Amino acid sequence: MHLRRLQCDGFRCLKAIDFSPGDGLTFLRGKNAQGKTSVLESILYAATSKSHRTNTERDLVGKDGDGFRIAVDTQGLERSVKLEAFWRQGIKRFKVNGVALERVSDILGHVSIILFSPEDTALVRGGASVRRAFMDMELSQLSPVYLNALQDYRKALRQRNELLRQPRVSRDLLEAWDPQLARAGSELITQRAAYLEELSELAQEAYRTLSDGEALRAAYKPDVEPGEDLDDLFRQSADNDIRRRQTTRGPHRDDITLTIEGQPARSHGSQGQQKTAALCLRLADLELVKRRNGEYPVLMLDEVFSELDAERVRRLFEYIDPEVQCIVTTTETNPAWNPTGRHATQFLMEAGQLRPI
């Protein structure tokens, strides 16, 4: 998959942007706070309706503005897709090839983008919810069945938890939500287990390459083992749920365990190891999407040079398949500076404006 063109208007601090990256490697050069990250963020938002830096669209609107508009043209093996995202004073609209989407979540799965950013360290250092959000986002893009199950599960869970907050809880009423919660939950568990098995193997390979032979392991840590009868489990934990006033068991409590050389990455990893581990999860996802969809996503690397030492950078660009379209930001503004050993298309970002150099 290739990003052909990004146009955006009113997004963060960016001036009107019209950006056409190269097929291979593209450098977005610029000093800090000139808008490089916002360019990547706008692409991610158009493809997923999510930003990696905020959950509030209001934050994405430029100073003095009341909305933004993003258009992204992509070319895949089989089809070209034009995405349009529009937000103005709380009204959100997405279009795919000119057709307005009924539900915003229908945007997922059309265009595949992978972003690695400094915030990704939270995948290793943060709480379980960060890693669940990672699984949910990636699987929702890969599988419409997963996305449906996730929405069903969340909906039934919210209703069940609301019942549990009420002063007197009827067991019969509570159990009325269990079968659909169990059905959707089992789907999540099955797909997460398969995804993690594949991802772990790929992440291990990436980490070995980047870190000179060290071993990274990413293991699915389900709250409820795959194959266990969830419906039964919900019934058995109902008493505890009523006491604790929330649904205490289920895939909404899943996690991923990350270990480096057998030690928990979260507590024992050095900063360098943690950053590399986070990057390797993204790289593993890149390969996994290629396996499942038959083509590579667009890879965007934000500030990867300041995050990794020179040797890891060299190995990183040996690892990334030359077929992958890769957009990389750097604060190094000298066009001659290029530690990747690859030809790069180059742009300079200054005060929200982008120009080829």
Add this chain to the structure above:
Amino acid sequence: MVLDAPSVQRLVEAFRRLPGIGKRTAERLALHVLTAPADEAVLLSESVKEARAAITTCSRCGNLTDINPCAICSDDRRDAKTLCIVERPAGAMAIEKGGTYKGRYHVLHGVLNPLEGIGPSELRLDRLYKRIQDEGVREVIVATNATAEGEATAMYLSGQLDGDDVKVTRIAHGVPMGGGLEFADDATLTHALQGRRSV
């Protein structure tokens, strides 16, 4: 602009509250009413008033009716032992149009929805249970919509009602997921009624 006049704004707002009507359509309808011959507008408002006054909910089944009890509840040829539970009058109407169902209905006027504060008492389920007992109902078909709330309601009713005396079945859902009965075509509905399964 005429659309800014307070009386016209009220009219636009009233149209907007109708299901499936957005702002633009509401404005178009309002302009139509205002430019049509005066007696057409009067006819519309009178019809709304009269129909509203003439139609009530049936004291037995909760369906909309102009006589009480409704035509279906008072029709002896309908099978009193079979009861079909629907969310809204539109659901009963859709099944009725299919023409194959010979039992009676019970309209809940909603489904269980804790987040919106709707529980068994809001749906007046005690009235439903009493009716089932009083009328000697043997089969209950739950035809709530295929939404999360509709499914939970079906599950709950089945738990409360299913037993030696009463058999509870769930309408088979060829009816599209998340869709109401009123959006299903007649053939789908007939099929769904025939393919009902125990919950």
